[in-house]
Amino acid sequence: MEQIKTLCASFYAMLYFKKNEEEITVADRTFGWVQEAYILRNLKNVVSVFVPESPVNRILRTDKIPRLIAEKDGRDIFIKELEEENIRIPYTHLKGKGTPAGFTRSNAPCSGIIQAVLPGQRKEYQSDWPADSFLRWAVSVGFLDYDRGEDVCSLSELGRQYADAKEGSEEEANVLMTAFLSYPPVCRVLSLLAEEEHLTKFEIGARLGFLGEAGFTSIPQYMILEGLLEAKTKEERTKLLQDTEGTSDKYVRTICSWLIQMGFISKVPKEVTGRRGNRVSSAVIPQSYKLTLKGRTVLKHTTGVSRFARIPKRVMWDMLATKAADREYLRNRRTHIIKYLEGGYRSPLQIQEYLNSRGIKEETETILDDLQSFVRIGLQVKKNGDTYRVMDEIKGLKLPDEGRSGIPVKSEVSVYKDYLRTHMTHVDHKYLILVDLGFDGSSDRDYEIKTAELLTSELMFKGARLGDTRKPDVCVYYGDHGLIIDNKAYGKGYSLPIKQADEMYRYIEENKERKDLLNPNRWWKIFDESVTRFSFAFISGSFTGGFKDRINLISARSGIHGAAINSVNLLLLAEELKAGRLGYEECFRLFESNGEISFPFSLPSGDFC
Template identity: 65%
Template sequence: MAEKRTFGWVQEAYTISNLKNVVRVFVFDSAVNKKLREDKIPRLISDEYHKDEMIKLLSTDEMEIPYILLKGKGTPKGFTRSNAPCSGIIQAVLPGQRKEYQSDWPADSFLRWAVSIGFLNYDRDKDTCSISELGYRYAVSADGSKEEKEILTEAFLSYPPVCRILSLLENGKSMTKFEIGCQLGFVGEAGFTSIPQNLILQGLSTANTPDERNKLLSDTEGTSDKYVRTICAWLKSMRWVMQVSKEVTADLRYMTHTDTINQSYQITLEGKKILKYATGASKYKRIDKRVMWDMLATKPSDRNYLRNRRTYLIKYLSTAYHSLDEIIVHLQTKGMTEDTGTISDDIQGLINIGINVNRNGNTFKIMDSIVGLNIPDSVKSVAATKSDLSLLKDDIRKKLNHINHKYLVLIDLGFDGNADRDYELQTADLLTSELSFKGARLGDTRKPDVCVYHDKNGLIIDNKAYSKGYSLPIKQADEMLRYIEENQKRDKALNPNEWWTIFDDAVSKFSFAFVSGEFTGGFKDRLENISRRSHTNGAAINSVNLLLLAEEIKSGRLSYGDAFTKFECNDEITM
């Protein structure tokens, strides 16, 4: 369990006063600690959740508390999140909207926040938390005092993503959460997705009601976009950034669409001054960066391998300037065989999480003092256990000389059964932003996932993210057949949303495509069946071959017309 913690990245934990109460839990006889022992835990937590043990642990001067007792359990069978019983210490600290406590998800978010910025120490072997010296100073500081502000400043500036966001805003121009999010995190990796802003504008241009607009702007975001929104809430509280409304523009099918995104941010004068502490500029002493092993990868199945590789990279680049070839030789001594493309993307990822990497010619050096970064003893032996998926991405990375490596995330998403929306969005972005096809992600009820076109050729796409491959079941084949027939007849009585208007009037030749991580079973029979019944040809293409096809198009080796011809084979496209 301890290896599955994701310290270093925080979502949905905004309020600094609640953070302080979480830290004050660990100070014996503080007002928060005392209320927990004498009132809240006896009243809110039942015996089955170890309330007596909780009270005992909270009654000592030097507390070391198991993470599970702090976070609590998930929602028990027969309950919903809204009525689940209180089962953790931090749940009891955080006030809910309709009840006196929060669920385990916010409790976990606040714990990760406190650990990530150095207020709590985390013992990985024991899976326990205790208060740090900085955390104790923070807990006993007077609310609103100068001392409290100085401690928060030190803590936040030790957290690399804070420095990354401030640096991106340094020039004084406002940026939306999507513009920041696409530059936060590791390149082309699940766990660091950002929704393409032009697709947000596409959706806003067709939203019919205020509710649709609000839902699109508040609910449609990638993982990195959520991190941006959370961190910027902290920076607003510190008065280092301010939230503004920003007008943004995108070229859509018939027009240039301009709209307003309210979740946009701009640095303040105080924020610019504070940023000098992060960079060590002029007379300001640079603050050490706290980098946790967990934050170096989150979602991939071989995240421990990636965390280890990036840990070795950070430690090596902290000693002196090194070239890519020297880094490769160094990693070989750790049992890791890598190439320059992979290392280049890793270095960009380090920059994107907020580590100050300087380049001198063809060599690189980390200019920050890094603290808190160690490989856990339990995973030091995973040096040779890179996953097949990572090996595949490394191989494809070498072949993408014209396509942005951020689209390597399509390989991850194609095998993630919970990532349908992100898979659709990133596919649409690859085709429209990177390759300049016209079209968009539709992806709502009774609409295809993605439609694109170029000159007279149009393509109707269904994205399917499956962990064990996609066999194209009959039901989903019939769904594609329905879309093809709706496009052929273009009768509003068949489908009042008229999704086919995404295509230009000049588009006269159509084909269909299924996009997935891998195809299995009798998918070819279903492709042929759709073709016979609709008199329309189509194809299946996996994420890897879609990327290779994109590379051929963008390099100029394959014309747009010939690319569409490939989707007429009624079979799987292989490049």
Template identity: 45%
Template sequence: MISVIATQAAKFRTFGWVQDPSNLRSLCDVVAVFDEDSEKHRELVLSSIPRLVSEEDGRSRLLEALSTRPVRIRYPDLVGTAFTPRSASRCNGILQAAVRGQGRDFIGDWPADNFLRWAHAFGFVRYHYEDDSFEITPAGLELTKARQDGSALCERERELLTEAALAYPPAVRILDLLARDGAHLTKFEIGQKLGFVGENGFTSLPQPVLIRSLAGTESPKEKNKMKTDWDGSSDKYARMIASWLTKLGLVEQVPKQVTVTAGGRTYTETIGQAYLITARGITMRNRALGKSRHRRIAKNVCFEMLATKGADREYLRARRAFLLKFLSESRSGLTIPELAEKLAEKGLSENAETVRDDLAGLCGIGLAVSEKNGRYLLTDKIADFVIPLPASLQKSSLSGMKDQIRARLTALPHEYLSLIDLAYDSEQNRLFEMKIIELFTEECGFSGRHLGGSNKPDGVISAADLSYGVIVDTKAYSKGYGLPLSQADEMERYVRENLTRDSRINPNEWWLAFDGAVPRFAFLFVSGHFTGTYGQRIERIIRSTGVPGAALAISKLLLYADELKSGRISQQDFYRLVFPS
């Protein structure tokens, strides 16, 4: 049953998705904190907290929290707080003391938070909205009672952890993707199909663009860093969940050789974080889906896993939670208009394409939503969960912009709507750069490369017939982009370097990313929107170099991309529209 409770809270914590921890024994220890009869609980009370936590950091308060019966502990006491710098951190949370860190006897607040999220996602602890506290569930208690001597997991613990993974929708989603025709998928290929595509909280690095960037990088150290550290949020989730499944024997990590062909060139690189499903994984997936003699396993879903970022994430969570509630209460299924009408009754007015994307997103997080004759049916069994309804829900201007663009797209995949979020998020500028190049090369038929780094533009693209090339610079700013004089000068320098092509001026020779036969060039800025005197500065570059240029807001670029993808305009039309003479 999905129930609704009214709350005065404006924001809620982030649950349902985990990026960092992978140690299964430490997860079991975290769950055991909530079992008053466990050895870990006794160790915390008698040794760890007195030894690791000073009185000024809350020793007495934490011991008092552990003494409650039944054990029910508030989030701040569990996770603690951060210190700056982190090297000066002191232990001030129960879960910090429950897990040994690297080089010290405790972990910080961030890994403590992630271990708590993991225990919650696996259904071992329950969250109480009314007082921001957690307590153990029957499944968690069964896990702690299975503990035997030694640090290795016993067979029963592994069974219970596997059952918990099969009740966690994103884990089932990954098993399902890997089970399709014996797929061998990298973290990027999994991440691209994990979660609610088209928004900032579920981003994936474009693998074809990455492969071309790797091919243009000579340093082995830099290549390895790019392969391991460059990823979107969904790629991180995919990597972490796959590591759990690997430790449970459901998946194995096998490097994959990836080949990309673009502009008549072939690029091949090996991605180490790639995965195959095992025979045991196939058996467990079938069990999770209720195939053969097995009953379908009830999925653990929480309100917070339905959106992770954005100023209006509570609105997005509520909208998707209500859709899930409507579907769970319907035996014959519901049409898109019927779902939109039900949302409107809750004060959530949405167009058909937004509802359709949300239904696809529910499948993307690992829930089984099927469609037949225009009716959508939830075929999964959902464990009870709560929709904590805030006093007011309001859609952000960015979500409103995405809804307007979404309704106008006819050919472009909706995953590119995430570019609207990224255009205003300066912390993800590299991902914005790479997704823009992917948009041009994978959807619009251009050839091109992501460059980035010092003394290089963000990327270059060339028309398929090599009639023109474009120097592309992307700018992600939360309040729009005004093209400061220094960055206008930087673009002018790139334009001149491309005209002269003198390695004595710039030894990195970034212009070689263009095909040598391209006869004419232009420059392009892409951002969320533009402010101030940017037009005058673009005009100055044009007059100074004789090379045409322009600035495109991301919403306009997405609409142009849809026109190109559908064939309604050509690449020559695009040039004339964007760079009028």
């Protein structure tokens, strides 16, 4: 067990080492998921770059690139590429080089063709991030073709139709409709709005993307409601709504901006309610949406009902996993499943046997989560008895050349999650994301939010995520016992440095004294007056070094006992609690052990890295 934990921590330390822009590889492309690219006119300009002698192409060659891009950054090469009769341009030439040393994103020089196409707010061009977003948008909806082997983009036939169509014409509208309805996440958003009529971006975001997987986070709406109720000014409420969102929430906001421009949905503020103490409170979330009559009509093209022809779905290998440690492995597994299910109805056991014939060993619980996730990304998966079939015609999905980098392998983290899937029969599998987040050194906020959600929404604890300056990350209680929690998303294994140990000791003392002089924010008010017994906890992906010594030190100084628990054991504990095999009193006794809480479990033998 200790050996696997050490291997896992080392694996993540290597994985999350920050890459320079120039080191991004083909495998790092994430086509299929788009953020921060909104305006259709800019999309059309990006596509028109690839049409020889189009107005956009011409002004780039004769004016913008000569003025905005230096020779050392590729000026002359870019002009030559744009003069070709059949334009095929390397992705890096389109996107740009990123931010050179000595510059910020706001003043970095223009170094990519698409940067020069997109107008900035204070300058004539955009940075590489928006350029990349618009490129992913154009590739994801099928306007540009992408050659993975050469890492180049070219114009598709649909893209040529879009570029040639007169702006505002019926032809342009039809091409855009075909493109957007071929994009599964658009269909997912539309279908959710068709089912439930009026939804906020958080309600949609919670149901978009792969289940329990890094890269698809959503802020629980009840936390947004609590924040809106606590905000004292309109400015605070506006800032909360603008700045607080998960990755999936951002995807929803981006997709909805397209659909509003198409007239498929409308933006209609929604009043949401929730219980706060003994009373019901409400607040308005402006980023909420409804389906229009036009949207309800075009949605029929996704199912092929009546006289409406079903539009094939464009699914790229890249969209089948984004941030997960072993995303190439996950993409391959999911590609095999989708292709197998295009051929007819199959049971999970048949899928398992098929994957095994392809050298992929999986539990049926993992397969069932993938099937649920296919629906969550916008595919039509039909169940007949205990069999499943993908009803869509799938375009663009193919495995990359495995010979270029060897066959992708499953990480220890996925092995942990596979084990948990077979044991989590009461706890929602969306919380498997805690395993990913616990090792991601850049996801502290998401880790805290998901931990609080698990304890308060899935289980019966009361409390919340605090996670602000001079506050613990999470505080929960049940009956007369309270728990002060420090979450640490850490790629190398968390050793509990003395600084963090001192911080926990300070929280314990503040909670004892409860004086404004010690901390005017009075975070301890989160606990009910009936809570009289307290303990503390550290939660991380894994622990290393002398963390037990620091726990004992905190306990000796404060007179309060505590414990450490990793993400895997936290989920096993949650399962024991929800199944009723563990009582809450016994649960709190575990957090008074001054050691690491662990449940006996065994992983399958074999090499995974």
